[in-house]
Amino acid sequence: MIEIKQLTKIFEDERAVEDVSLTVHKGSIFGLLGSNGAGKTTLLKTMAGVYRADKGEVLLEGQPVYENPQSKQRMIFLADQPYFFAQTSIQQMAVFYRAIYPHWDEQRFQQMAQAFASIPLKRKLHRLSKGMQRQASLWLALSCKPDILILDEPIDGLDPVMRRQVKNLLFQEVADREMTVVISSHNLREIEDMCDHVGIMHQGRLLIEKELDDLKAASHKIQIAFRDPRHEQAISGLLDILHKEERGSVGTYIIKGTVERITEVVQTYQPYVFDVLPMTLEEIFIYEMGDAGYDVQPLLL
Amino acid sequence: MTFNHYFFNRGLWMHAWRQGGWIGVIYLLLMIFAGPMQLLISNSAYEYQNDPRVLDYMFKEDGEIAILFAFIMCILMAVFLMRYIQSKRAAEMFHSLPVRREQLFTVSLVSGLTMLIIPIWITALISGLMVGNLNHVVFTVDQVIDWAVSLTVISLFIFTFTLFVGMCIGQSILQIIVTVILFLLPSGLNFLYIRYFSRYLYGYYDEDSSSQFITGWSPIEKLLDVSANGFSQRDGWIYFIVSLVLIGLSYLLYKLRPTEKSTQPIVFRYFNPLFRVGVTLCSALLIGLYGITFFGKWDIVWCIIGGVIGYLAAEMVLRKTRHVFDRKLWIGMVFYGVIVALLIYIPMSPLTGYETKVPVPSEVTSVYIGNDIRNDLPAYTTHGMDIEKLNPDMLSSDPDYIQSIVRLHSQVVKDQPDPGNRNDRNYYNVNEQVQIAYVLKDGSRLFRSYMIPKSDEYRSYLQEIQQSGEYKMAFYNLKALGKSDSAIKIRNPDIPKRHIYITQPSEIKQLNQLIIKEKLAVKNPKNNLIYGNTLAMVIQIYKGPYYSNEHYYSWDPQFKPTEQWLKEKGYWDLLVTKVEDISAIVIVPDERTQEEFAVVDYADLFKKYRGTPQQVIISNKNQINELLNRSETEGENADQSYILKLRFKDGTGAYRVLNKESITPDIYKILPK
Amino acid sequence: MFELDVRSRKPIYEQLMDKIKEMILYGILKPDEQLPSVRTLSGQLTVNPNTIQKAYRELEREGYIYSQAGKGSFVAPSQQQPGAAQLAEMKERLLKLFAEAIYLGFTKSDIEKLYQQTMEEQERGKSSD
Structure with missing residues (x-):
């Protein structure tokens, strides 16, 4: 379990992360969303003990992370641009990581060679494409058997086949060892099928942090054409309507609550039209956040 | 985590060796070039010399080369081993690893030092094996060890200094630039300030002890002087202790250094x-x-x-x-x-009181006045001039003398007379350079340099000083001469090969006393022209194993006791130019203008007048005798003088000057018209 | 085994629950049969194992499956003894549906036919494997 308590990180005069509190439970996959410059990377680097927090703290199982090898050997941070030593192959890098991380699993490293067959063991890493370098860094990271894997925008730049494979690799580790994954992206679509928890950052602050399934079940998009305009008044008293849009006699509503509850209430008025429409996660966010007073649309795409 | 895992993480060490190993290899090659190779070069250079080269320390053999290599390679080593902290991606990767900063720094420090020190000692081993095997260069194992220890300390210092700078700087290139600038800064600033002081501080003397002290702190300058001065144990300890302090500070700063400051100029x-x-x-x-x-x-x-x-x-x-x-x-x-x-x-303002400071006579222990402190005042030690120490022979403690110097000094400081434009042709004719050095009771020194106009206001002050015995003692270095027991070479200025050596101690003593007597009798040493047929006395007043310092005393023919003495001892006839030596004398007039003086020499004059009525050739023995007696081997060329070329029978020649005042009616008759 | 729509408005764990319930009801999964492990299913479906875990947890809570520590999850022996609450809920839903059907003009025989149809399908499903 990673606990972030009232974390603030200041660069020069700019507050890159401000008063963020967050708990990531063991074995969960946490997606951190936000536009460029929202503070995601800074938050991740502070979590990984790369940066020192100006205020607040980062704890791994109750132990501080910064300058604490005991905590840090259980976590691996993968930057958006992987770093390898000059003129090294993955095999040489593996020698380095093996010496650094006590939980390094040589067998696992060898096994994964199949999954990463496109990366020759002896080829110089800096000659590989960006996407392949990312895969290489993930390969090395997973071989270290970390309890916590922190990934800064890792999926961008991978082809769909590889993307699926990477996801599977992560899922295996999560299923097998309850590895915790923290993953950032500036695009919700990139990670919505991976995470169980998501948080959105904006201007250094964590605006919202939710379990994805709760979020999906929490609000619904419904089209209704009432027999009597007064019925609308009646249901708005009974249901929590986040958003309303009318096109002719048909209204589109975003309503909080379970489908069952909404159906029950609406059906009592026997409307002409009653449809539950599919709603993307983005839309859910947009309305959830709009409810909290944020215009979130530009933050997610 | 065990101690072993903590400090001897194989991955980190291997990485450090990959980063810096090549520098270590190059360092080894450079050291071999700077050490054993130089010895071999020296060995072959001395092959055809009578005496072998005996080294008193290894740096003697172009030691600067080794120091220069040490500077370059140690700075490079530190910069490469600290790349991980300066490059953004590397910094983030390394600081996400489960190792503490102390460990990262320890690995850089220890591996860097190892890679720098091993080459030095391999080189030392090679040099050590050469001891006794070179026929023309003599050196010892102790000297080799001393060389290696010195270079080890120097490498340690440069390396840790660069690491320390790197902790404060976030860019590798800037790290190099700042390191080099800081190494040069003390002497650089000193150099710049001295230029300004000499322009703006009235009476500024630009090489006093305090600036020497500052230059000593500029490691590059100090170390690049190593073949002349060696590397002292005291300096070694200072560098070693400073290095330890820098290491401590680096650990501390690393703890404080935020990772995100990589690529920032100043952390x-x-x-x-x-x-x-x-x-x-x-x-x-x-x-x-x-x-x-x-x-x-x-x-x-x-x-x-x-x-x-x-x-x-x-x-x-x-x-x-x-x-x-x-x-x-x-x-x-x-x-x-x-x-x-x-x-x-x-520093240049009146606030410092530099310009107006004149010591109270009672505070002065000894004093020097002359026109060249730098040349006159340093003491001679076994290795030659030592600018840190003063030559007691040049200093006077005579209270009256001190009084008169302070009087002059006070007057000059009060008036601050304007010497005019330095680029003016007459600048050095109308002014007199006067440099004063005081040693004060508290042991400190006060040096000043003035250009004093040769005007009536100061003439009396200057004469009082310059006509005193104390001044003459220093001017002619008579104190040292009185103590000297060196052989005296007496040379005829016309005929270089005609010379004798006075080697008997009693004779040396007598002749020295005669010179002292002669020089003390000079009325005004600053304005004393010797007329007539002089003899040059060459004496090594100060001598050491590695240098010789020759003093010339021109005998004034007017001072007869010396002539008397030389005749008594039978040396006179062995020395002087005689009529029988000469086949003829050629005379031409010297009508050069001021401008021509510098560009037209005697040979040109004779070429110019060859075959013209202005050229006269004398071969009459009486006339030759007369000309020899009246002309001068030394002396200033006054207007309308004549130049004589003595043609010796052995085919050699010599020039002499015949001044207007020396022309007798007999000579006048034979001169070209 | 089955397809999931990861972008659906319906939470994935609910989709999973529905599929598994369906397979139990249609007898595709027999009582005491072991369900695929979280890891296997996650790999097959490329779904976050936590989501699968959650679906299994919910199914267990609803009595469709049971788990044995260290062994995995198994289909519950039968659905013969559904809980009283579950029965009440179903009764409610049926009543509502019947009301709606009657309103739309369904007759008693229509509803009886539908009941018959459902029973036959279930029989067929049981005998088919």
């Missing part, structure tokens, strides 16, 4: 003002000096231009952009401008 904000002041000051002084040197005027304008350029540069480096022009810039420029202006002005 710790509180160094920013220091950086701005430093760059602005150096730039103002340097560009100011250029302007002043080239244009000779508008000093303040040049300094301001330099300051502005420096401040802009500093600001651009700090902000990492060329777009720095905003309100904040101008405010900062004024603020730092004032600070830098004060830093430049205050």
Whole structure:
């Protein structure tokens, strides 16, 4: 379990992360969303003990992370641009990581060679494409058997086949060892099928942090054409309507609550039209956040 | 985690060796070149010399080469091993690893030192094996060990210094630049300030002990002097202790250093003002000096231009952009401008009291006055001149003498007379360079240098001093002469090969006393021309195993006791030029103008008048005798004098001057018209 | 085994629950049969294992499956003894549906036919494997 308590990180005069509190439970996959410059990377680097927090703290199982090898050997941070030593192959890098991380699993490293067959063991890493370098860094990271894997925008730049494979690799580790994954992206679509928890950052602050399934079940998009305009008044008293849009006699509503509850209430008025429409996660966010007073649309795409 | 895992992490060590190993290999090759190779070169150079080369220390053999290599490679080693902290991606990767900063730094420090020290000791081993195997260079194992220990300490110092700078700087290139600048800074600033002091401080003498002290702190300058002075144990300890302090500070700063500061020019904000002041000051002084040197005027304008350029540069480096022009810039420029202006002005201002300071006579233990402190005053030790020590033979403690010097000094300081433009042709004719050195009761020294106009206001002061015995003692170095037991070479200036050596101690003593007597009898040493047929006395007053210092005394033919003595001892006839030596004398007039003086020499004159009526050739023995007696081997060429060329029977020749005052009616008759 | 729509408005764990319930009801999964492990299913479906875990947890809570520590999850023996609450809920839903059907003009025989149809399908499903 990673606990972030009232974390603030200041660069020069700019507050890159401000008063963020967050708990990531063991074995969960946490997606951190936000536009460029929202503070995601800074938050991740502070979590990984790369940066020192100006205020607040980062704890791994109750132990501080910064300058604490005991905590840090259980976590691996993968930057958006992987770093390898000059003129090294993955095999040489593996020698380095093996010496650094006590939980390094040589067998696992060898096994994964199949999954990463496109990366020759002896080829110089800096000659590989960006996407392949990312895969290489993930390969090395997973071989270290970390309890916590922190990934800064890792999926961008991978082809769909590889993307699926990477996801599977992560899922295996999560299923097998309850590895915790923290993953950032500036695009919700990139990670919505991976995470169980998501948080959105904006201007250094964590605006919202939710379990994805709760979020999906929490609000619904419904089209209704009432027999009597007064019925609308009646249901708005009974249901929590986040958003309303009318096109002719048909209204589109975003309503909080379970489908069952909404159906029950609406059906009592026997409307002409009653449809539950599919709603993307983005839309859910947009309305959830709009409810909290944020215009979130530009933050997610 | 075990201690072993903590400090001996194989991965980190391997990485460090990959980063710096090649530097270590190059260092080894360079050291072999600087050490054993130089010995071999020296060995073959001395092959055809009578005596082998005996080294008193290894650096003697172009030791600067080794030092220079040490500077380059140690700086490079530190910079490469610290790349992981300066490059953003590397810094983030390394600081995400489960290792503490102490461990990362320890690995860099220890592996870097190992890679630097091993080459030195391999080289030392090679040199050690050469001891006794070279036929023409003599050195010992102890000297080799001393060389290796010295280089080890020097490498340690340069390496740790660069690491320390790297902790404060976030860019590798800037780390190199700042390291080199800091190494040069003490002597660089000293050099610049001295230029300004000599221009603005009345009476400034530019090489007093305090500036020597500062130069001593400039490691590059000090170390690049190593073949002349060696590397003292005291310096070794200082460098070693400073290195330890730097290592401690580096560990501390690393703890404080934020990871995100990689690629930032200055890591710790509180160094920013220091950086701005430093760059602005150096730039103002340097560009100011250029302007002043080239244009000779508008000093303040040049300094301001330099300051502005420096401040802009500093600001651009700090902000990492060329777009720095905003309100904040101008405010900062004024603020730092004032600070830098004060830093430049205050040392040259009356606040220091430098210009008006004249010691009270009772505080003075000894004094020197003359025209060249640098040449006259240093003491001679076994290795030659030692500028740190003063030569007691040149100093006087005579209270009256001190009084009269202080009187002159006070008057000069009070008047601050303007000597005129230095570039003026007559500058050195109308002024007299007077340098004064006091040793005070508290042991401190006070050195001043003045150009005093040769006018009535100061003549009496100067004469009082210059006609005193104390002045003559120093001027002719008579104190040392009185103690000297060196052989005296007496030479005929006309015929170089005609010389004798006085080697008997009693004779040496007698002749020395005669010289002292002669010189003390001189009325005014500053204005004493010797007329007639002089003899040159060459004496090694100061001598050491590695140098010889020859003093020339021209005998004044008017001082008869010496002539008497030489005749008594039978040396006279062995020395002087006689009529029988000469086949003929050629005479031409010297009508050169002031301008021609420097470019037309005697040979040109004789060429010019060859075959003309202005050239006269004398072969009459009586006339030759007369000319020999009246002409001078030494002396100033007055207007309308004549030049004589003595043609010796052995085919050699010599020039003499015949001055107007010396022309007798008999001679006048034979001169060209 | 089955397809999931990861972008659906319906939470994935609910989709999973529905599928598994369906397979139990249609007898595709027999009582005491072991369900695929979280890891296997996650790999097959490329779904976050936590989501699968959650679906299994919910199914267990609803009595469709049971788990044995260290062994995995198994289909519950039968659905013969559904809980009283579950029965009440179903009764409610049926009543509502019947009301709606009657309103739309369904007759008693229509509803009886539908009941018959459902029973036959279930029989067929049981005998088919």
